[in-house]
Amino acid sequence: MKKVDAIIIGGGPAGLAAAIELHKNGITDILILEREKQMGGILRQCIHDGFGLTRFKTTLSGPEYAQRFIDEVIKLYIPFKTDTTVLEIADDQTYSDDQANSNNQTKSANQPNTYNKIITAVSKDGLIQYQAKAVILTMGCRERTRGALAIPGERPAGVFTAGVAQAYMNLYNRMPGKEIVILGSGDIGMIMARRFTLEGAHVQAVLEIQPVPSGLPRNIQQCLNDYEIPLYLNHTVTEIHGNARLTGVTVAKVDEHLKPIDGTQQYNSCDTLILSVGLIPENELSIDAGVLLDQRTKGAIIDEHFQTNVEGLFAAGNVLHVHDLVDFVSMEAEKLAESAAVYIKEGKLPNCSIEIKTDHNIGHTIPQKISGNQDVNLSLRVKSLLKNCKIVICQNGVEIASRKMKKALPAEMIYIPIKANKIKTMDYLEVKVEC
Amino acid sequence: MKQEQLYDVLIIGGGMIGSAIAREMSRYKLKIGVLEKNLDVCYETSGRNSAVVHGGFAYDTGTLKARLCVEGNQMMEELSQELDFSFKRCGKVLVGNTEEEMETLERTLKQGEKNGSTGLEIIDEERLHELVPAVVGKFALFSPNSGILDPFAYTIALAENAHANGVDYFFDREVTDIIRKEDGTYLLTVCEKNVSRPGNVLSTNTTSNPHPSTHKKQEFTCRWVVNAAGLGCGKISEMLGIKGYKIIGSKGDYIILDKRTGALLPMPVYPVPSNTYMGIHVTNTIDGNVTVGPNAELVTDFEYYGVPQESMDYLAESASNLWPHIHKSDYIRNYSGILPKWVDENGAIQDFKIEILDSIAPNAINLIGIESPGLTAAVPIARYAINLMKEREELEENPEFNPKRNGIKRFSELTTDEKSQLIKDNPDYGEVICRCEMVTKSEILQAIHNPLGVSTLTGVKYRTRTMMGRCQGGYCQMRLEQMIEEELEKKETEVLYGRQGSWVLSGKVREVDYS
Numbered sequence: 001m002k003k004v005d006a007i008i009i010g011g012g013p014a015g016l017a018a019a020i021e022l023h024k025n026g027i028t029d030i031l032i033l034e035r036e037k038q039m040g041g042i043l044r045q046c047i048h049d050g051f052g053l054t055r056f057k058t059t060l061s062g063p064e065y066a067q068r069f070i071d072e073v074i075k076l077y078i079p080f081k082t083d084t085t086v087l088e089i090a091d092d093q094t095y096s097d098d099q100a101n102s103n104n105q106t107k108s109a110n111q112p113n114t115y116n117k118i119i120t121a122v123s124k125d126g127l128i129q130y131q132a133k134a135v136i137l138t139m140g141c142r143e144r145t146r147g148a149l150a151i152p153g154e155r156p157a158g159v160f161t162a163g164v165a166q167a168y169m170n171l172y173n174r175m176p177g178k179e180i181v182i183l184g185s186g187d188i189g190m191i192m193a194r195r196f197t198l199e200g201a202h203v204q205a206v207l208e209i210q211p212v213p214s215g216l217p218r219n220i221q222q223c224l225n226d227y228e229i230p231l232y233l234n235h236t237v238t239e240i241h242g243n244a245r246l247t248g249v250t251v252a253k254v255d256e257h258l259k260p261i262d263g264t265q266q267y268n269s270c271d272t273l274i275l276s277v278g279l280i281p282e283n284e285l286s287i288d289a290g291v292l293l294d295q296r297t298k299g300a301i302i303d304e305h306f307q308t309n310v311e312g313l314f315a316a317g318n319v320l321h322v323h324d325l326v327d328f329v330s331m332e333a334e335k336l337a338e339s340a341a342v343y344i345k346e347g348k349l350p351n352c353s354i355e356i357k358t359d360h361n362i363g364h365t366i367p368q369k370i371s372g373n374q375d376v377n378l379s380l381r382v383k384s385l386l387k388n389c390k391i392v393i394c395q396n397g398v399e400i401a402s403r404k405m406k407k408a409l410p411a412e413m414i415y416i417p418i419k420a421n422k423i424k425t426m427d428y429l430e431v432k433v434e435c
Numbered sequence: 436m437k438q439e440q441l442y443d444v445l446i447i448g449g450g451m452i453g454s455a456i457a458r459e460m461s462r463y464k465l466k467i468g469v470l471e472k473n474l475d476v477c478y479e480t481s482g483r484n485s486a487v488v489h490g491g492f493a494y495d496t497g498t499l500k501a502r503l504c505v506e507g508n509q510m511m512e513e514l515s516q517e518l519d520f521s522f523k524r525c526g527k528v529l530v531g532n533t534e535e536e537m538e539t540l541e542r543t544l545k546q547g548e549k550n551g552s553t554g555l556e557i558i559d560e561e562r563l564h565e566l567v568p569a570v571v572g573k574f575a576l577f578s579p580n581s582g583i584l585d586p587f588a589y590t591i592a593l594a595e596n597a598h599a600n601g602v603d604y605f606f607d608r609e610v611t612d613i614i615r616k617e618d619g620t621y622l623l624t625v626c627e628k629n630v631s632r633p634g635n636v637l638s639t640n641t642t643s644n645p646h647p648s649t650h651k652k653q654e655f656t657c658r659w660v661v662n663a664a665g666l667g668c669g670k671i672s673e674m675l676g677i678k679g680y681k682i683i684g685s686k687g688d689y690i691i692l693d694k695r696t697g698a699l700l701p702m703p704v705y706p707v708p709s710n711t712y713m714g715i716h717v718t719n720t721i722d723g724n725v726t727v728g729p730n731a732e733l734v735t736d737f738e739y740y741g742v743p744q745e746s747m748d749y750l751a752e753s754a755s756n757l758w759p760h761i762h763k764s765d766y767i768r769n770y771s772g773i774l775p776k777w778v779d780e781n782g783a784i785q786d787f788k789i790e791i792l793d794s795i796a797p798n799a800i801n802l803i804g805i806e807s808p809g810l811t812a813a814v815p816i817a818r819y820a821i822n823l824m825k826e827r828e829e830l831e832e833n834p835e836f837n838p839k840r841n842g843i844k845r846f847s848e849l850t851t852d853e854k855s856q857l858i859k860d861n862p863d864y865g866e867v868i869c870r871c872e873m874v875t876k877s878e879i880l881q882a883i884h885n886p887l888g889v890s891t892l893t894g895v896k897y898r899t900r901t902m903m904g905r906c907q908g909g910y911c912q913m914r915l916e917q918m919i920e921e922e923l924e925k926k927e928t929e930v931l932y933g934r935q936g937s938w939v940l941s942g943k944v945r946e947v948d949y950s
Contacts, residue, residue, distance in 0.1 A: 035867065085867035087854075120851065124862040127855035145907040147691070147768035154741040155770070157932030157939050167913045168940065174916070174927050175941045199944055243738060244936035271941070284871070287695075 003115050005029035005344050007132040009086050009285065012041020014317025015138035016069035017330035021337030022136075023076045027344050031130065032073070032080035033121055039073070039080060040066035041140055042163070043326065045170045048191055050218070054327035065326060084123040089135055089289040091310055092118045114347055117312055133344050137286055137300070137308075137315040138333060141322055143188075144278040146240075151183075153239040158246030162188040162276040169195060177272030181249055182206045183237050187215040187324070189276020194223040196274075203229050204270060207251060209236040209258055212385045214278075214411050216324060237273065238265060246271055279322045289313060296364040297321040303352035303369040304376045305339035306332075311348075314340050321366050321379070324413050328379075335377075354426055361386065361433035363410065372423040378416045380431060382408045389435045393418060396427055408433075442468045442603075445623060445657040447610050447671050449473075450481035451586070452805050453663035454593035455817040461600035463821075463830040468655065469594075469602060470625055472609035472667070474935065475889045477590040477897060480665050480806070483740070483772025485689075485718050485726065487703055488522065488582040489808040492547025492555060493713065499787040501550040503812035503819065508552075508580055514814060518592035519842040520585055521721045527581035527703040528563060530572030530757060536707040540576040543708070547578070554579040570704050570758055583703065585721045586810060587897035588842065593813070595886050596840035600833070604887050607935060608653070613660065613674040619798070621660045627651040628935040659824065661800045666737040666775045668803050675796040680788070680803050681780070684737050684773040687729020688746040693765040693905050697723035704757050713807070715753045717761070722872075722900060727754045727761055734773065742769045767905050777804025789816065791823050800824060843881045843898060847873035869911040871904020879915065883922045890923050892916065893933040916940070 005027050008015045011034030019032050038044060043051070046062025053059055056068070073080065115131035122128070143161040160168070160176050166188065168174040178201050182189050185208040193203045206224060211233055213220055224231050232251075238260050239250035248269040252260035281299040283291070291308045294301045299320040300308040306316050316336035317329040343349050352369040356378070363381040370376050378393070378401075386408040393401040393416060400422035408414060418429075444460060446453045449471030457469050473479065491505035515522035531540055540557060547555045556577050558566070563575045598604055605625075612624040628650060662671040669682035697719055706714035718726045727750050747769060755761050777785040788803035800820045809816065824830070846854060846864055858865040863877035882898035883890070895901060895915055902908035902915070916939060919930050927940045 035870065083866060085870065087873070122854065122858060122865045122867060124858070124865040126858045126862075126865060127851065142906045143909050145767070145909065147907055148764075148766055148905075150690070150747055150763065150766050150769060152742055152744040152747065154739070157937040161909050164909055164912060168916075169944050172913050172917060173944045174913075175944050176939075177941050238744070239741070241741075243740065244934040245932075245938055 001118070001129050001131050003131045004031045005132065006031075006134045006136060006340060007117070007119050007130055008032045008136040008138060009089075009119075010034065010041065010138040010140060010319070011036075011039035011080055011082070012138060012140050012317070013043060013066060013069065013326045013329045014140070014319070014333040015041070015136065016066070016073055017333040018136050018138060018316065018337045018340070019078050020069065020072050020076065021334040022341055023078055025338060025341035027341045028078075030078050032078065033084045033086055033119075034080060034082045035085045037082055039070050039082060045163070045167050046191075047170050048195070051326050054325060055330055062326075069330070081121075081123065084121050086119060086121045086285060088118075088120040089285055089313070090118040090120070091290060091312075092116055134312045134314060134340050136336065136340060137291075137313060137319050138317050139282045139285065139319045141279040141281045141318040144275070144280055146275055149275070149277055151237055151240055153250075154241060154243055156240065156242035156244055156246045158242070158271055159240060159273045159275070162186065162192045162274050165192055165274050166195070169199065175199065175201070178202065179270040180204060180272045180274060181237070181251075181268060181270045182274040182276060184208065184276035184278070185213040185215050185220070185231060186276035186278065187219050189274060190215050190219040190223040192274055192276070193229050194227055197227045197229065201272075203227075204268060205229070206231045207235040207237065208233050209254055210234075212409065212411075216411060236260065240273065241267075246273055249273055279318065281319045281322065283319060286313070286315065286319070291315070294364060294368060297366070301368045302366065304367045304371060304374065305343070305349045305352070306336035306367070307339070307343070307349060312343065314343075321364065324411065328413065354423070355428040357428050357430050359430070359432040362391075362431050365431055370418070370429075372420060372426065374420050376418045376420075378418055378431070380414050380416070382410055382414070382433065385409055386433060386435065389433050391416060392432055392434055394430045394432070395423060396425060398424075400429070441620065442466050442655065442657040444468070444659040444661060445470060445621070445655055446661040446663055447623075448663035448665055448667065449476045449594060449604060449606075450479060450663065450665050451477070451590045451593065451813045452481075452665065452802060452809060452816055453661070454590055454597055455813040456661055456663055456820055457597035457602045458593045458600070459814065459817040459821055461597050461602050462833055462836045464833045465830070467597075467602045468657070469597070469604045470608040470610055470623065470655065471604065471606050474606050474891050474931065474933070475894050475897065476594045476887070477587050478893075478933065480772055480774060480809070481590045482587050482897065483770060484586060484774075484807065484810060485703070485716065485729070486583055486586045486720060486810070487527065487718060488524075488584055489811045490527070490547060490555070490578040490581045491550050491552040491808070491811075492543055492576075492578060493708055494550065494808070496546055496549045499789065499819070500808060500812070503787070503815040504808040505551040506815040507808070507812040508582075510814060511582065511584070511811075515584070517838045518589070518596055518840050520588035520592045522582060522584040523721055524580060524582040525702045525719065526566070526577060526579045527705065528558075528567060528570070528575040528577050529705045529707055530563065530570055530575045531707045532573045537574060539707050540574070544576055552578065552580065567701060567704055569699055569760060571756060581703065583719060583721050584810075589810070591887075591898060592840055592842060596838070598886050599840060600836050606887075606889065610664075610671060610674070613671070615796070616656075620656050620658055621799070623655045623657070623660070625653050625655060627653065659798045659800070661802070661820065663802050663805075665805065666773055668775055668805070672801055672803060675799050675801060677792055677795055677799075677801055681778050682775050682804065683778055683782075684734040685776050685806070686732045686734045686771055686773045688742045688750060688771040689726045689728030689769060690747060690750055690766055691768045691770070692725040692727065692761070693767050694723045696725045696760055696765050699760050700725050700758065706757060715750055717754050717758045722903075724767070725760075727751065729772070737773055737775075740771045740773075742771050768907060774806035775804060776806050787812075787816065789820050789823065791827065793827075798827070843878050845899075846875045846878060868914050869899070869901035869904065871906050871910070872900040874899045874901040874911075879918060880922065883919055890919065890925070891931045891933050891937075892919065892939065895919070
């Protein structure tokens, strides 16, 4: 079995950034495993620009943004293996170094094995198993589907998630259809509205069940308003029609409980329905490895070191929680790499026992646990649109950090720095909203 | 009009029943053809059901349903080994709470014993919870011989084995007319709807519409005809001159849950049945998902498979009374199926009818109302039908008949060592295309080049489970589409999802194809 200090699962923006940062921190024995033919993850199909404004102070397309990291990985001679799918991550304390490597006579049998993660992967070259000290989970996310949403009606061809439509158009040169309705105002949905329009398809409308758009304001302007594509808030698709190809959708206005209002149903003829209704972190490997998930993020519960409940397993990027901008994904993965490097060198990390709790206005926080010994940048999302509010972080009723906001949108991640010197006890922190 | 050669037997309908008949008939020296109106063998009732192998206790003693179900149940291991499809005799419970329900279960048990269903017992709450930990109920009827199978794999296996034994399969052939000629042979007129199949396009008007619809007529002749048309059994029966069968559809909707739930349900859990309907149940599938359903709505439209909101809400609510693990976050898809039920003038559901009426339609085997337990009973139904034929014509055994059929070896079901060896033998097994269900390139290539010549996306799906996982093809469908284009030399506009007209793509983004 091959031994590696750090195995990175997924060569997208998070994995690439983690690899480079690990290397900068002195960990050079790394292997990136990527299931696709090329690295870059979902950025490969994001040919629009707007990436890198925060990270590189310039606007790049998705492939350009990814290429900067790929070039760096190549320059640093960081090994990667594409076309390789990881089947399993096992936490195996029973493998001794002697078993795994009989040539290694220097270590005694009773010394604890630090290469205690077994990663099983397959490629055309065969089934390979690796032993690693640390595993970095950077698998990204998948899209919510029509089935998960349980949209009523028939099941014709012509219902695509936005990412699938984007892949067909940008990677495969294939048009999914001509008369388009888009459900969900997520960023990819709006970007696809513009993309379809530019390629000669007719986008009838973008529908959003919530009273506020779920994507970024800049995309509403640049992708919808600039092309006169109407956005209908408080609207949803209540039925899908067609037993072969999609023939149309029934659209209805919804009430404040998001239930369709009787009498507002309208039939729209179209051949394509695009769904941009949310992303779900792709954590199947993590779950099988024993990683506990936060039911709010669907990503791992992590501490300030980005370490999961399974020691030596770290997670960052969209596999942890869905980000607005890829820049933040890279930056989060870089933070992860700093602490993973310490873990690989020292075999352990400081304990994090201070929990972070939230009130009903807060969707979630990352991390969910901290040590109190170092400054932390807390990321969080609000659950609904809030105006003129203050987000407060307290310990034992004492404010230790806060941020005033004129407008807090669920679509925009909020970052609040917490200073270690403000944390006085090991009691939990509470994040709440004051209006 | 193109005319095919004379067949000894033409079977109308290539579903589970038609294919079981085709397979069992290929044991004899007969020239057999199957006419299927869809583009694959499991688009209707055969692929849209609970996938439960029934014990045979729920049917009135003395009926064909009871007898053939018990027979089918008993031979399922042998069939699954011969034909290489997954079957699991996992047992099943019918869960009750009230005294009245206890009486019904006791009655059901007695009826089951009379029918020849073995091992039935009434169990108490403690035993019930040993069998299915989370189930809600005070007692249950436990049927250890009930089981589950993969209905797609089973139907495909029957059809492929029939095909390997010389049976011709014709897809996209809807029978529109049957005439009995003076020489006693039958002349069947069929209609082809589909387009875009290379060599089949007649229309020249393809410039404006990338998906032209053409209809083409064709004639087939045969000495024997079999009506195994499922939902179309009434129509075909009328064409044969056998009038008066009233067929109604019982439409059932289902929700499919994520595989993570499968571990919580070791066997199907049913409520106490009424006389006419099994009730909404939760069923573990052979691949580890859970299905919730079905309701039972009487319908006359046999082509509408939509699932309404009220129905999904009702299924989840109703089944949650039996099993508490139904959460919307685990929904991955929904579907519906329609059972063809033969009813009398009062609407009472009748037994299976398998007949030859020599005076009206000699040499025509007429199968009416083959609904549940048709999946369990398919092969006994086929043998029963062939026996009717044998009473009228001597059949010579086909010495070359081979009952064995090998399916596509599934990577995900192998051990680590087996996987390793398989990739060494065939590197395409090392390339995972469908992440959720762990389906490899090799499996997909085998499915695209399936012996029946099915070329749709669902054809690959039913044969490999690709696109059946929680991402529903979000990761793999572009690759599948591309592979179908390349392997079968199709244009992108010719690739179909499932049915005739279910085009996936409207064309290229740019005419120059860089991909």
